[in-house]
Amino acid sequence: MTHAKEPDGPDEPTAPEDVAPAPEDVAPAPEEAAAEPEAAEPDAAAEAEVAEPAPARRRVDWGRVLAYGVLPAVALVLAAVAGVARYVDTTARDDARAGAAAMATAESTAVTMLSYSPTDVDAKLNAAAALLTGDFRGQYLGTIHNTVIPGAQQQQISAVTKVPAAAVVSATAHRAVVMLYLDQTVTVGDDAPSKTLSSARATLTDVDGRWLISEFLVT
16 A cells, blocks of 8 residues: 655745736736827917908098098088079079069059049059059959949049058069058049058069069958
């Protein structure tokens, strides 16, 4: 019977197997292929800051602007305003002269139209008709021939008319309106004279350079 051989001596320590290092001792293994860091995209704000330099602003030559732009325009406006003012002033002066001439004509014509005596009524009133125009002239001729002349001759009527005051209502170079204040004294035969105060609105029209009454309204 065989006996197992006992070891000759104490067991020799065996060589320690390779032991994995402790986790804290292990250096991180580099990746097989370290990726190159990607280029950082340009920051929009940075791009805005690094903007292209603005083109140099052109300096305004105010002397040329004033000389060739503003001053001629101002001069043109002033000339136009002066022209308008001159035209308005000239027109106003012409209208004033026309009004004065028309008023003088209206005064004298009214006296001629409304003054007569039994002996000269025909001649005077027919002469007055030459100072009238338009439809009013025809109306006046009809009235004096049908009523005034026969009545004055038959009843011995006389009339004396004055114009103590007058005023221009409106006037242009071709037409004027004048207000007349009339003071007329009428005598019939041997009766006492009677006095009448009234007013009339006379419209005058320039006909070939002459002021003629085209309307006469007694109020």
